[in-house]
Amino acid sequence: MITPIVHGLFPTPVMFGEMGRAYTKEELAFFKQQQSKTVKNNGNVNTADNYILNQPELVDIKKILDVYVNEFYFNILCVKDKVKPYITQSWINYTKPGEFHHRHAHPNSMVSGVLYLDSDIDKDKIMFYSSDAYKRIKPDIATWNLYNSESWWFPVGTGALVMFPSELQHMVEQKQGKNLRTSLSFNTFIRGDIGVNGELTELRL
Secondary structure, eight states: OOOOOOOOOSOOOOEEEEOSSOOOHHHHHHHHHGGGSEEEOSSSEEESOSBGGGSGGGHHHHHHHHHHHHHIIIIISOOOTTEEEEEEEEEEEEEOTTOOEEEEOOTTOSEEEEEEEEOOTTTOEEEEEOTTOOOSSOOOOSSOOTTTOSEEEEEOOTTEEEEEETTSEEEEOSOOSSSOEEEEEEEEEEEEEESOGGGTOOEEO
């Protein structure tokens, strides 16, 4: 029998990166300080300040994230360089043992990211869901893989960064372990001109 060749068409890019350094004492103190300035979310809490990366204490972290944002847009999505991606809203999530973060996506954003400030790689993970999860015909599956799965998860540790298209649904299951799972989430958009003037698709942002 000839061995078949399978091509994965139209994959969803999920990019992983790393801070590349430990968090400073000043940054750790800032993360802890923000715990007293939170609002209730669906399953956990997040900071009332939802432009947290504009704070001077996080200026160096924002520079690192900006590098990854450009990597995603220009080297993965391969957008033309007449646009400039930038971080819009950003906030810190705090998830105690037994809490969770509901299933959701990020409207009004093109690419979203999560930077893990305190995460146990043996206990903490991020779960993603297929946008095409409904199946009219659904046979039993013997072995799950990237072609037949409706959801997929990745372990995440302190210093890890995950970036993905903002419409990709994701969640945090009930928190296991003893640490306070702490992550910094952010959305992005672009400035500049997209489309083609002569084709009547031009949009100036």
